[in-house]
Each structure stands twice: as structure tokens, then as C-alpha cells.
Amino acid sequence: MHRLFTAAAAFAALAMAAGAATAQDFRAFARQDLQAAHDELRANHPAAVVGGAAAQTFNGWIDAGLADSLAKVAQVNSGDSHAYLMRYYARGFRDSNIAMTPSFEGLSPYFAIQWPGFTTGWRGGKYVVTYIKPGVRGTPPLGAVLVDCGGKTAEQMAQDKLDRWEGDLTSEAGRINTAPFLLWNRNNPFTTGTPGACNFQVGGRGRPREFRLMPQPPLIADLEAAYRSTVYQPGPTPLGIETVNGRPWLHVHSFADTAGWDAFNAAVQAQGPALRNGFVLDLRGARGQSYTSTARGYGLANRIWTPEFTVSRQPAAGEITYRATPGNRAWYAATLGRMQADPRFVQESAPVIEETQAIVAAFDAAIASGQRSFTLAGRPATPDTGAANPIAGPVVVLVDSGCSGGCLDTLDLLTRLPNVRLAGSVTATDSIFIEQTTMRLPSNYSDLSFGHKAWTSRQRANNTPFTPQPALTYAGNPSDEAAVRAWVATLMQ
Known part of the structure; x- marks a missing residue:
């Protein structure tokens, strides 16, 4: 069930299936996967049994987001577009622990099929030019603030092109990490590509100036330099x-x-x-x-x-609330089985095994009595x-x-x-x-x-x-x- 694909294996698998895995197939895959994810979350996610803002956000998106995502299925035409639509649905929950990720190696942050030779970063609540490829002329200067493109404000563009597709713009971190993609064409069929012209505020005053955006060859080294100049990326030694x-x-x-x-x-x-x-x-x-x-x-x-x-x-x-479902019980039962089958774990972590046994027993008692949930006390201060x-x-x-x-x-x-x-x-x-x-x-x-x-x-x-x-x-x-x-x-x- 949990096959791992290397990038080369994924490419080979997709290439071999090119005659069979048509755009129509990917649309069918998208419908199946969206519905399956919806049904699994509906059946087992604990948001259904706890209150508060997090539960309200979950409950407000699970059905509405499914309908929204299914309405976009006709635009799915490849494995990458399938992955984009899965991310869109998952990120709509505004929950960093809900994710739908490709089982093959997905797009790098240093990927685009077109870009204007410069990039933007999120600085002080605005999209600002942070990098210009050496030798590219006619670009807005470093520090220029993006105002609008084609009648859409920078914020409207970000909501349409980045939110849910590339990250969660309800968080500051989501803004920072996705900002370089705002003017790139990342081959997402659900959004627009690189605009032809945009207005920038230069020097902090005066009327915005229009700049024509001239497409540049999307070389990986250039895109990586642009992204790394804008968002901190650790080196090879962590x-x-x-x-x-x-x-x-x-x-x-x-x-x-x-x-x-x-x-x-x-x-x-x-x-x-x-x-x-x-x-x-x-x-x-x-x-x-x-x-x-x-x-x-x-x-x-x-x-x-x-x-x-x-x-x-x-x-x-503190307290942990569990949703009492057979699916969630199965996770703990399987985990307990792996623990008990590992002699070293049995020898070194007996208290963890006992704790997991108690959780499985609590699932059994709650399910038998028809409870939707149960709460267990965690380690006190x-x-x-x-x-x-x-x-x-x-x-x-x-x-x-x-x-x-x-x-x-x-x-x-x-x-x-x-x-x-x-x-x-x-x-x-x-x-x-x-x-x-x-x-x-x-x-x-x-x-x-x-x-x-x-x-x-x-x-x-x-x-x-x-x-x-x-x-x-x-x-x-x-x-x-x-x-x-x-x-x-x-x-x-």
C-alpha cells in the first residue's frame, strides 16, 4: 500500500503509462481520490467531535470544499495537475496536519515553465521585488512593490494563484514561502501564468509605473537562486x-x-x-x-x-480527545502489534506498550457503548x-x-x-x-x-x-x- 517512488521511477512509470493514463484517466483519478479523502476524513477525523474554531473550519470546508474541487476536475490533465487539485482540497481545511501529497516526487520549489527573470518576496505585508537575474534588463528595481497586473491587485493575484495551490495564505509563513511564485508560471492549469505587464510602486512615492514582463528561459539554477535569495533555505548539512x-x-x-x-x-x-x-x-x-x-x-x-x-x-x-471509530482503533491496534513484535522495543519501552494497550481498550469500551469520543488524561505538569x-x-x-x-x-x-x-x-x-x-x-x-x-x-x-x-x-x-x-x-x- 505504501510504495515509495523515486523521481526516476515516477517519471518512468508515468511515461510507460502515457498511452493509457490520459487526461480523462487523471480526471477519473481526481474524482476518486477527492471522494475517498472526503469519506475518510468524514468518518475518522476528530474535528467532528470537538468544538471550537478549528472544528468549525473543518466542518465548513469538508463538503463545500469537495464540491468546489470536483467542479475543477475537468481541468485536470496530468499527474502534476492532479497533485495541485489534491493540495487545493487538503489546504482548504487550514490544518497543517491534513495533507494530500503525490506518491511520486512532486514539483520542486525551483520549478517553473516561464518566469520574468525576477521574483518577489513577502516583506512588510507587501509583495516586493527581491531578486533580479544578472543581465536581465527592463525589470522593476529591487525593492519595488507590486501593485497590480491586468486589473488585478497583488492581493487578488495571490489569492487566485497561490492560496491553497502553493500554500496557506491565512498564515504569515504561508505568505513568505509562496511569494516567489507569484509571477512565475508553475504549470498549474487552474491558475494564470506569468502576466504580460504589471504596475510597480518604485521608490515609495509617485504614481505606479508599468513594466513589461519579458519571459526568460526557466533554468533550474536561475530559479533556485531566485528562491534562495528570497526565502531562507538550509544548506546540505542540517x-x-x-x-x-x-x-x-x-x-x-x-x-x-x-x-x-x-x-x-x-x-x-x-x-x-x-x-x-x-x-x-x-x-x-x-x-x-x-x-x-x-x-x-x-x-x-x-x-x-x-x-x-x-x-x-x-x-x-493535558487531555487528548479520541474519536471512537473502528478506523482510528485499527491504527492503534496495528501500532501496538508492531511494538509487541519488536523484542528491543518490548525490552526498552514497556510503558509505551502499556499506554497503547490502554488506548486500544478505551477504543473498545467507547465503541461498544456507542460513544462518539473519549478523553484520556496526558502527562501532568x-x-x-x-x-x-x-x-x-x-x-x-x-x-x-x-x-x-x-x-x-x-x-x-x-x-x-x-x-x-x-x-x-x-x-x-x-x-x-x-x-x-x-x-x-x-x-x-x-x-x-x-x-x-x-x-x-x-x-x-x-x-x-x-x-x-x-x-x-x-x-x-x-x-x-x-x-x-x-x-x-x-x-x-
């Missing part, structure tokens, strides 16, 4: 430590299990004496969607501050142990729009620690509907994933990002690493 301006700078740009944690954690522990006088923890671009990503973040904090110090500052798990803070110096935690998932869970802890200041720019948002169910959709071209339990008592509200205070907000070019480091140095004084 974890590492270096000394910057005389203090340790800890790079954590990924929470993936494959990032190289054993070596990094050993290096962190070796840095113990140097960390006591203050350090920078760089979490820019640190994505992590699995349960283990949160454990990675907490484990890092324990190695720096000691478990005795952090345990009383960890947020309480731990009283202060009185352990001394081993870090005497200042700590700056650097974040941006790429900090998501387990990165946000880690911030729930770090922002409770003394001498820690959050700096940089606004993070992504995350959902109270957690712990992913993933299923292959009927076409075999797409997977649906969603959070199958609700953290109803989470202290940070649903879809709430972390936002640095104004004095700790970086307003410069996020891709200018020298400028970022110089700015952070002023915060460490």
Missing part, C-alpha cells in the same frame, strides 16, 4: 556546531531522524562548558512532522540544560525540582517560517526557559489535531494524511505561530548570512 562571534552557534535545520543526531548530540555534550556562557540555537528551516522530531528537540534541550532542569518546565500534555540553571549566559533561538511541526513543539519548551530569547521572524503554524494516519488513495498517485486525535487542552491555541517581539525581529534579507550573524551578535551583548 546539524552542526561552529563558533560565531566568539560563541557557539548550534545549527539545527532539520528534525529528521536521518539528519545525523548521534554525532551531533555527542558534539553538543562536548561543548558543555562553552554553552554555559551563552550560545545561539539556529532553528531556521527546521521542519519535523513525526513524533520523534519532538523527542529530538526535547532530547537536545536535556543535553544542554539537563533533564532535571527542563522537566518542570515542559508543558503539560511536573513540580519544580529546584535544579539550578546550568546556562548563565544569554541564549538566542533563531527561527523563521521554515520552523514547523516538531520545531514548534520544541519552542513550547525552550520559550519557558530563563535567559532564552526568541529572535528572527514568524514561524509556521501547527494543528491541535495530531499523530498522523496516512493512507494511499485509490489512484495510487496520492497519499492522504491527517491527525487522528485532538490535543484539546494544548496551551498554545490551534494554528498559532511563534512571533518574536519587535525588538527581536529581523527585518533584513534572510539570505544574507553575514548580515544575519552581525545582527544576532548585537543581541548577545
Whole structure:
């Protein structure tokens, strides 16, 4: 059921099926997948049994969004357009943990079939020119503000071309991460391509000026340079430590299990004496969607501050609400089976097995009695142990729009620690509907994933990002690493 496609295998599979997988087939696939996703979410998503704004958004979109998406099926003509329509429906829930993703390698952020040789970024609530390819003439200058194109304001264009298709524009992070695509043609048949002419405000005053947009060859290297100049992208080494301006700078740009944690954690522990006088923890671009990503973040904090110090500052798990359905029970029963079949897990994690057994038993009792849901208490807050803070110096935690998932869970802890200041720019948002169910959709071209339990008592509200205070907000070019480091140095004084 969960086949993984490499890019080459996906291309080969699609090419071999070119005679059979026609546009008409992709339309049929889209109808099947949309309906299957709707039915699975309708049957098992916990929003149906909890109240609040998150549930209202879910319930307001699940049927209306399906009708909206089905009305667009006639425009599906390829695997990529199928993927766009799946994303459109999933992102309409405004829930970062509901996703419909291609089972093959999808479009890179450095992809377009046409672009004007420059790109825009989201700066101060406006779309601003942030990059011009060297040698391209007749473009608006750097810093020019996009006003309109063809009678549509920049905001109208963004809503039509970016929202749901490329990201969620109800979040600041969604604005930041999708802004470079506003004037690119990403081969999305549901939206417009590169406009022919646009008006820009140049120099902050005077009447807007019209600029003709001249299509440029969409070379991957140029598009990557444009995107990287606008949105911070981590380098090839996600974890590492270096000394910057005389203090340790800890790079954590990924929470993936494959990032190289054993070596990094050993290096962190070796840095113990140097960390006591203050350090920078760089979490820019640190994505992590699995349960283990949160454990990675907490484990890092324990190695720096000691478990005795952090345990009383960890947020309480609080109550978790489960929707009592056979489908959700099956997920826990299957998980329990895998745990019990692993001798090492049985030996090292017996309490987790007992907890999962209790959850399965609670599902059985709730389903047998006809309950729609049940609630279990999570780990309570731990009283202060009185352990001394081993870090005497200042700590700056650097974040941006790429900090998501387990990165946000880690911030729930770090922002409770003394001498820690959050700096940089606004993070992504995350959902109270957690712990992913993933299923292959009927076409075999797409997977649906969603959070199958609700953290109803989470202290940070649903879809709430972390936002640095104004004095700790970086307003410069996020891709200018020298400028970022110089700015952070002023915060460490």
C-alpha cells in the first residue's frame, strides 16, 4: 500500500503509462481520490467531535470544499495537475496536519515553465521585488512593490494563484514561502501564468509605473537562486556546531531522524562548558512532522540544560480527545502489534506498550457503548525540582517560517526557559489535531494524511505561530548570512 517512488521511477512509470493514463484517466483519478479523502476524513477525523474554531473550519470546508474541487476536475490533465487539485482540497481545511501529497516526487520549489527573470518576496505585508537575474534588463528595481497586473491587485493575484495551490495564505509563513511564485508560471492549469505587464510602486512615492514582463528561459539554477535569495533555505548539512562571534552557534535545520543526531548530540555534550556562557540555537528551516522530531528537540534541550532542569518546565500534555471509530482503533491496534513484535522495543519501552494497550481498550469500551469520543488524561505538569540553571549566559533561538511541526513543539519548551530569547521572524503554524494516519488513495498517485486525535487542552491555541517581539525581529534579507550573524551578535551583548 505504501510504495515509495523515486523521481526516476515516477517519471518512468508515468511515461510507460502515457498511452493509457490520459487526461480523462487523471480526471477519473481526481474524482476518486477527492471522494475517498472526503469519506475518510468524514468518518475518522476528530474535528467532528470537538468544538471550537478549528472544528468549525473543518466542518465548513469538508463538503463545500469537495464540491468546489470536483467542479475543477475537468481541468485536470496530468499527474502534476492532479497533485495541485489534491493540495487545493487538503489546504482548504487550514490544518497543517491534513495533507494530500503525490506518491511520486512532486514539483520542486525551483520549478517553473516561464518566469520574468525576477521574483518577489513577502516583506512588510507587501509583495516586493527581491531578486533580479544578472543581465536581465527592463525589470522593476529591487525593492519595488507590486501593485497590480491586468486589473488585478497583488492581493487578488495571490489569492487566485497561490492560496491553497502553493500554500496557506491565512498564515504569515504561508505568505513568505509562496511569494516567489507569484509571477512565475508553475504549470498549474487552474491558475494564470506569468502576466504580460504589471504596475510597480518604485521608490515609495509617485504614481505606479508599468513594466513589461519579458519571459526568460526557466533554468533550474536561475530559479533556485531566485528562491534562495528570497526565502531562507538550509544548506546540505542540517546539524552542526561552529563558533560565531566568539560563541557557539548550534545549527539545527532539520528534525529528521536521518539528519545525523548521534554525532551531533555527542558534539553538543562536548561543548558543555562553552554553552554555559551563552550560545545561539539556529532553528531556521527546521521542519519535523513525526513524533520523534519532538523527542529530538526535547532530547537536545536535556543535553544542554539537563533533564532535571527542563522537566518542570515542559508543558503539560493535558487531555487528548479520541474519536471512537473502528478506523482510528485499527491504527492503534496495528501500532501496538508492531511494538509487541519488536523484542528491543518490548525490552526498552514497556510503558509505551502499556499506554497503547490502554488506548486500544478505551477504543473498545467507547465503541461498544456507542460513544462518539473519549478523553484520556496526558502527562501532568511536573513540580519544580529546584535544579539550578546550568546556562548563565544569554541564549538566542533563531527561527523563521521554515520552523514547523516538531520545531514548534520544541519552542513550547525552550520559550519557558530563563535567559532564552526568541529572535528572527514568524514561524509556521501547527494543528491541535495530531499523530498522523496516512493512507494511499485509490489512484495510487496520492497519499492522504491527517491527525487522528485532538490535543484539546494544548496551551498554545490551534494554528498559532511563534512571533518574536519587535525588538527581536529581523527585518533584513534572510539570505544574507553575514548580515544575519552581525545582527544576532548585537543581541548577545
